[in-house]
Amino acid sequence: xxxxxxxxxxxxxxxxxxxxxxxxxxxxxxxxxxxxxxxxxxxxxxxxxxxxxxxxxxxxxxxxxxxxxxxxxxxxxxxxxxxxxxxxxxxxxxxxxxxxxxxxxxxxxxxxxxxxxxxxxxxxxxxxxxxxxxxxxxxxxxxxxxxxxxxxxxxxxxxxxxxxxxxxxxxxxxxxxxxxxxxxxxxxxxxxxxxxxxxxxxxxxxxxxxxxxxxxxxxxxx
Amino acid sequence: xxxxxxxxxxxxxxxxxxxxxxxxxxxxxxxxxxxxxxxxxxxxxxxxxxxxxxxxxxxxxxxxxxxxxxxxxxxxxxxxxxxxxxxxxxxxxxxxxxxxxxxxxxxxxxxxxxxxxxxxxxxxxxxxxxxxxxxxxxxxxxxxxxxxxxxxxxxxxxxxxxxxxxxxxxxxxxxxxxxxxxxxxxxxxxxxxxxxxxxxxxxxxxxxxxxxxxxxxxxxxxxxxxxxxxxxxxxxxxxxxxxxxx
Numbered sequence: 001x002x003x004x005x006x007x008x009x010x011x012x013x014x015x016x017x018x019x020x021x022x023x024x025x026x027x028x029x030x031x032x033x034x035x036x037x038x039x040x041x042x043x044x045x046x047x048x049x050x051x052x053x054x055x056x057x058x059x060x061x062x063x064x065x066x067x068x069x070x071x072x073x074x075x076x077x078x079x080x081x082x083x084x085x086x087x088x089x090x091x092x093x094x095x096x097x098x099x100x101x102x103x104x105x106x107x108x109x110x111x112x113x114x115x116x117x118x119x120x121x122x123x124x125x126x127x128x129x130x131x132x133x134x135x136x137x138x139x140x141x142x143x144x145x146x147x148x149x150x151x152x153x154x155x156x157x158x159x160x161x162x163x164x165x166x167x168x169x170x171x172x173x174x175x176x177x178x179x180x181x182x183x184x185x186x187x188x189x190x191x192x193x194x195x196x197x198x199x200x201x202x203x204x205x206x207x208x209x210x211x212x213x214x215x216x217x218x219x220x221x222x
Numbered sequence: 223x224x225x226x227x228x229x230x231x232x233x234x235x236x237x238x239x240x241x242x243x244x245x246x247x248x249x250x251x252x253x254x255x256x257x258x259x260x261x262x263x264x265x266x267x268x269x270x271x272x273x274x275x276x277x278x279x280x281x282x283x284x285x286x287x288x289x290x291x292x293x294x295x296x297x298x299x300x301x302x303x304x305x306x307x308x309x310x311x312x313x314x315x316x317x318x319x320x321x322x323x324x325x326x327x328x329x330x331x332x333x334x335x336x337x338x339x340x341x342x343x344x345x346x347x348x349x350x351x352x353x354x355x356x357x358x359x360x361x362x363x364x365x366x367x368x369x370x371x372x373x374x375x376x377x378x379x380x381x382x383x384x385x386x387x388x389x390x391x392x393x394x395x396x397x398x399x400x401x402x403x404x405x406x407x408x409x410x411x412x413x414x415x416x417x418x419x420x421x422x423x424x425x426x427x428x429x430x431x432x433x434x435x436x437x438x439x440x441x442x443x444x445x446x447x448x449x450x451x452x453x454x455x456x457x458x459x460x461x462x463x464x465x466x467x468x
Contacts, residue, residue, distance in 0.1 A: 121275055122312035122371075126326035126378060127302030136325060140316050220316070221360075 002193030005183045014179070015194075018172030019201050022161040025089060025171070029096030030154050036097070037104020044109040055105065062102035068163050070095045075167040092164040096157055103153055111145040144220040151213035155206040172198055226251045226413055227382050232271060232281035234264075234437070241267050243437035244281070249382070252411040256424040256445075259434035260460065265417040266309075268434065269384045272415065273304040285381065302330060305375030306384040309391050311367035313359040313374070319346070320355040323374045331378070338377070345373045349403050365396030369403055376407075383407070385416045389423075401427075421464050425449050433457045 075091040123133040165174035227249040234242040283290040431448040
């Protein structure tokens with residue numbers, strides 16, 4: 001079935017190392033996206049026409065453009081035109097953060113505008129000042145809405161990191177290909193075993209996150 | 223009796239539309255004033271002006287000696303003394319019933335948690351909802367939520383309680399349980415301003431009834447005069463819309 005190649009030498013370790021690279025890139029991007037997304041999302045609720053126009057164009061670009069094209073533009077294009085030397089990893093983080101910030105800001109905007117004005121007013125009527133209202137009433141509700149959605153975004157990001165092998169980053173999929181190539185003669189069926197293992201690795205990385213999201217969603221369904 | 227709330231020449235406009243037109247009113251301690259009138263007559267806006275949820279353009283609202291001013295820094299201090307319950311169930315969805323009630327006294331008034339909890343449980347018991355203390359708002363019916371909202375306002379020990387159409391969004395069979403709570407509050411001498419469409423309730427609870435139209439007080443009087451011997455034609459016509467004859 002082709003699983004035997006994984007037992008050769010340190011192939012399994014290399015595969016895990018590749019997964020590590022994928023997770024590393026996605027987690028850095030997720031952290032940046034959440035931070036910038038919250039700021040942008042909050043700005044979008046201010047209903048400032050300039051911010052709204054800019055963010056709409058930005059979100060549209062991210063929605064329309066395949067992530068791979070963005071990767072190529074940043075890694076191959078920008079480095080040439082701007083004369084800066086970006087490593088493949090930095091390019092990947094830039095592209096994933098560019099994408100993630102857009103998605104995150106939209107989630108934050110939705111969560112913020114989904115809070116009824118009566119929540120602000122009834123807090124005010126109880127004598128709470130603005131800081132108390134946000135701290136005890138508004139932000140906890142936003143976090144409850146946001147966390148399941150942003151966890152979903154995290155798993156999508158982890159999956160999409162498989163694209164970064166196209167700009168030469170040796171992540172789990174690329175390692176898999178290398179193992180298959182190297183064992184073409186001795187194990188012609190390696191492709192199945194290796195890719196099935198990669199499937200399992202992605203599953204093991206994403207499923208707990210997905211379970212956590214389901215759990216939180218259930219816990220906070222009020 | 224001591225005057226507790228005074229409104230002097232209050233006017234308010236939304237764009238070109240005059241919502242409140244030179245309104246003056248004075249409420250004594252322990253008095254229950256019910257405000258009725260057609261939709262859009264400014265009743266709710268009037269109540270919202272009383273605790274600074276709306277800007278006041280002209281005139282003033284005085285709570286005792288204190289001016290209620292939306293632009294004032296310590297408005298939230300003044301609001302602690304004015305309780306308000308709204309039409310829509312406005313409980314905090316992420317907190318339990320008990321937490322909904324104790325949040326403001328603990329965080330705003332910095333009262334001791336054990337003491338606030340004890341008082342909250344007593345009040346919950348009084349409105350018949352002690353068993354719901356650890357539930358979340360979504361697990362309660364509309365009438366139950368509204369009773370909790372009343373308790374949440376009461377625990378701040380407000381000098382005046384504003385009730386803004388608190389039964390308008392309720393199923394008919396739940397109206398009674400909420401209004402019974404309000405009636406018992408009136409009996410113990412709470413100062414209240416109540417906006418409602420329940421005429422029978424208004425008659426039972428009010429010391430004074432006010433008919434508001436186009437931002438003006440058209441007629442006011444004791445419930446007996448107001449409902450049985452209305453003076454103005456406008457009020458007569460308004461009251462007729464609530465009675466049915468075959």
